[in-house]
Amino acid sequence: MTELIETERLYVEELQSIMEGYYIELDNSELSHLIPPSLENKRDVLFGNLPDIYEFHNKTFRGELENCAEKPELVGTCFLKRKEELKVYEKYCQNKPRSEVLWRQCGDSLFFQECQKKLDHKLSLDAYLLKPVQRITKYQLMLKEMLKCSKGEGSAELEEALATVLDIIKSVNDSMHQIAITGFEGNLSELGKLLMQGSFSVWTDHKKGHSKVKDLARFKPMQRHLFLYDKMLLFCKKREETNEGHEKTPSYSFKHSLKMSSVGITENVKGDMKKFEVWFNGREEVYIIQAPSMDVKNMWVSEIRKVLQGQLEACREASHQKFPDNIYSGPIRNVKKMALRQSDSSSPESGFRRTNPSPNTRQKKGWAQRRLPSMDTEDFETIPSSGEESSNSSEEDGSNKNGDSSRYRVQLTYDPRASHNLSLDSGEMVQFLEEAENGQWLVKSLKTEETGLVPSCILHSASEGDIFSDMCTAALSDSDENEASTWGDVSEGS
Template sequence: MDELVQTTTTIRKFLRNWLPLMNRKGTDKPPSSKPLVKKPSEKNLRTPQKHAEELAEQQNQQPGASPATVLPSSQFPSSTQHPGGAGAGDYEPDEEVGLELPPPMKPIQEPHLIANGPPAFAKDAKESSGNMASPGKMDGNPLSEIEEIVKTTTEQHESNSRVDGGGGVENASTNGHGRSHDNNDESHTAVSDKAAALKKRQCVFAELMSTEEAYVQDLHEIVNGYMTEINNTNSDIPMPEDLKGGKMKLVFNNIKDIYEWHRDFFLRALRNCQKSPADLGPLIKRSATKFALYYTYCSNKPLSEYIVSAHYQYFDSIRQKLGHRLDLSNLIIKPVQRITKYELLIKEIIKATEGAGLYKEVPMLQEAYQQMKVVVKTVNDMMVVLRSLQDFDGEITAQGSLLMQGPMNCVVDAAQKHRELQVFLFQQIIIFADIEKTKNQYASPIFKYRSHIQLNHMQMKELGDCRFQIRSTDPKIPEMTIICQAASQENYAGWRDMLNKILQQQNDLIFMLSNPLSTKNK
């Protein structure tokens, strides 16, 4: 029974300390004779009188229990009791009968206190006194309830923390995804990258189409503008005497053939490729022979620039009559600019195709890209030759495409010493020139013509040690023999293979001309 009294006293102290001291009234005042008045706000904070009587009845029923230890009813005052009544002396000195309970506090925003509200006494007074006396386990123990609430809340908080930032099995079981969530993010990223690559490729195709249309329009202004006006016998703009004859043909060269091919075939084919980008590679491959038109045009470019510049007033008068924005010098350079543009655009299309994962389309596009690189290199080399080669009396543009060029140690006739010469191999001729000035970052090289051999009157013999001998068999000129030595085995193999290929083509042609019936039967 002493344990019960001690527990009850502890509960009263806890309640007294739990309530905010700032809301307590009259804590230090002596007991007053004024009866306590029940207020509506105190209803939930007072223990009912009936609850105390049941508690006293249980204590009397226990064997060996003493009535003196039963809590008096005045310990649970009601609106009809007076603090000075019987049993008032059973209070401890720090407990005052005249204590006026404060009004209900505002809800405390703490999770573990909001859960069950303010602490209360025993929920079920009919339980055994043994259970009530068990510290920390009896149902009415406020400390026990608070501890349980705090424990539960802490466990929930730890669980939430594992969900938010933790890993392992708990995290996987909580969010229902685990590693699959990361996989979904990676999959989403991959899809986004592929979509971006496809969009990029579409944009490059759109640029290819728009620039092709603009290019065809520029060619149209040359062919149907300048060329038409120049060939008009009734033109009111007189042609300078210096341009009459064959010189005017050097200005435009074969640009009409280039225009008609782009207008009638290549532009339409590109429109179809925009619907089916995989067809771009085969289209470029089929167009290889037509791109050779640029070799002829670009080989004459330096000469055409000179003629147009020398007769600027005449061509500008035509521009004004036609109402064109660009003058002729800016238009005739368009083919040279365009041929280099294809290479750059195809390279961007390959990059976007790889990014989209369309690897089956890449090989054909790569082949088309390499083909355009050869075209661009040949065009550049041809223009370099025309600008740098001096003292050649023949028509360089009539010698066909430039196949190879480079320096080699040469001996012209047996009596001369080795000297480094620049060698140019065209489809019709091989030219040897002295190197007057090498190329640097500020100027182009300068080559001075020395000699040449027509390929249809040439014999070749391999000598070993990266050397080969070529001899002229042309009966119209004195016999000439030149020994050439390449700088490396790879360089030597390139020259040897190209020369052998040319000689084989010549032999095949001679055989077909000599044996037409035999060739037809084959």
């Protein structure tokens, strides 16, 4: 506890020297002639949100830690209380690469030399700008040591505080990789929280397309850096770049993406326990992902499960809110007529739109323009042994070709609150009739002959029955009998 308080005081003093000796001096008219042109109007780039960090520690956090000197069991609560404020470090670390580039351009200027001389600092400014990054890392080390010595009162809060700091460090690390993504035309901030990122070997299996590309993709892996967001999974190619003789910095060239609302997951792949699959559209395209270790695989599978489970719950909630009970009280033929009228009127409130019942040809926005993801042959490595091949091998490509593509198997027991929605049991078969808004489908139960709306995300193409029965673990269900889950669209880029 003594070390934590003493180092906190020293840290605040160092931040103060930076603010007063460099940051404020940029407004000193007597030194303005020494400021390099490359630094003009770029103070926020060089220092980032350092003023916010200094204010937080100087006015708040240092004092609260000092108050724990006689009661170290309260230090965990102190960190938990300031959980949100500590996230200022995420923004600072995200800006750090830009700051370093600017420093390399102007760090040897007379302005900084004069400031350093006045402060009598042995180290230049760039060493002090690294202090916040070092500090947030130091917190986790000290909390770990305190946790080892802590027994009883306050230990639970210490564990939670350590988890909070580790989560901030993880977010900082992830964000440092995220800002290096290039070629993605969308807005990364709209994809939700960045949950995971890491490098993997990836095999692809496309049931449609040129057979040569299909074979090449299946048997040779590509090295890809994956970014998992709440709403999307990005596949990027990692590139190492050297900047003006300095150490290599990674960049990530965007290759393609999968909407998380459109994917399913198979947790185990035959031949290698470190592999798992991400797939969509009745396994028309499958991405076999090999993690560097079982721990990494388990973390990714767990996080993907959470995303899919959350989306299923959101889908269920939307179905209860969007469709008033009196809309679909009539027989099925009236529902279809209403759908046709709404489709012809092109009203934005249209509940249904006509579609082809085939799961592989449903009309989606931009579907006709969909391309296979780009594959760089220079990334391919050696062909894996037969024991490593994924369970979705070539003999499965032709399985159940004669199956009815408009029939679906229910993945999860569905017990709706709305009267127009259909109650279904896991494993039950249904006939696709119409596609509605908000991920809802109008289906007919082949068991009860009843008709109603259900979330499309709980259905799996019956033509994939053999593959479904071979899957190892569920993506959404907590029961052993439910072995896979699927949605059906993909967003890709070159």
